[in-house]
Amino acid sequence: xxxxxxxxxxxxxxxxxxxxxxxxxxxxxxxxxxxxxxxxxxxxxxxxxxxxxxxxxxxxxxxxxxxxxxxxxxxxxxxxxxxxxxxxxxxxxxxxxxxxxxxxxxxxxxxxxxxxxxxxxxxxxxxxxxxxxxxxxxxxxxxxxxxxxxxxxxxxxxxxxxxxxxxxxxxxxxxxxxxxxxxxxxxxxxxxxxxxxxxxxxxxxxxxx
Numbered sequence: 766x767x768x769x770x771x772x773x774x775x776x777x778x779x780x781x782x783x784x785x786x787x788x789x790x791x792x793x794x795x796x797x798x799x800x801x802x803x804x805x806x807x808x809x810x811x812x813x814x815x816x817x818x819x820x821x822x823x824x825x826x827x828x829x830x831x832x833x834x835x836x837x838x839x840x841x842x843x844x845x846x847x848x849x850x851x852x853x854x855x856x857x858x859x860x861x862x863x864x865x866x867x868x869x870x871x872x873x874x875x876x877x878x879x880x881x882x883x884x885x886x887x888x889x890x891x892x893x894x895x896x897x898x899x900x901x902x903x904x905x906x907x908x909x910x911x912x913x914x915x916x917x918x919x920x921x922x923x924x925x926x927x928x929x930x931x932x933x934x935x936x937x938x939x940x941x942x943x944x945x946x947x948x949x950x951x952x953x954x955x956x957x958x959x960x961x962x963x964x965x966x967x968x969x970x971x972x973x974x
Contacts, residue, residue: 769806772889776804779860779886784877791876800860801827804886805850809894809970811887811933812836813903814857815940816874822862827855835941836899841964842971852971854890856883858902874902893933894970897963900940907935917952923959927966936963 779802785794801817812827820830826848828836837847846852859874860882866872883906887893898907901916908926913919919937927934939945939955949955 769889772804772806775885775889776802779882782860782878782882784881785861785875789875789877794861794875795864796822796862798861799825801825801855801857802860802886803827803848803850803853803855805852805854805890807851807892808854808890809892810853810967811890811893811896812853812855813896813898813907814855815900815902816857816859816871817862818871819862819865827857831943832941835943839938839941839960839963840967842967846971854893856886858883858906879906895966896933896935897938898935899938904935904937908937912937917948920955920959921952923962927962936966938963 780800782800783798785798799817799822801821814828817827818830818832821827827833828847833847837844840847842852857874859878861875861878863872863875896907898904901919904912904916904919908919911926913922916937916939920939923936927936938959939948
């Protein structure tokens, strides 16, 4: 299928965005913006993460780090499939690396990104059937008041979110960061129950008809 010109124009505007430097809602971005986004007019799965980290900021390739390795393991896909825009769209809540706090952790996604771009981007991808909402910021946007009181409670309720009649379905996931290894050990149901269902849904949505 040929590229959607309207979507390509929008992606070009997103990749040229400097709103967090030119008119920030809080303190300005501490470095040159480098928006990272993969839009698609054919992909039926949208990966909605948090924001790029330092390695992704350097490479411009989303999930180009150890967390990406873990995420691809959850999905049951290799790098070639993961980075095929015909199969996956990738749009974090903040398109640019937001910088780090005093302890060396990544700051939250910039507040300017989602209100400025997210609704328009989703409107240009009506074929999306499944949104993988990774982390609390993506879950807040895509689930709203349907999310639980904590990330664990929200992810634990994953079956209800997948069974809703509304489209696209939203599947909440923890961040695949290796810092969350302890969470995975405390919640074995995630890899025992949710991950197999996730892989099956991904296989169904990415297999040729």
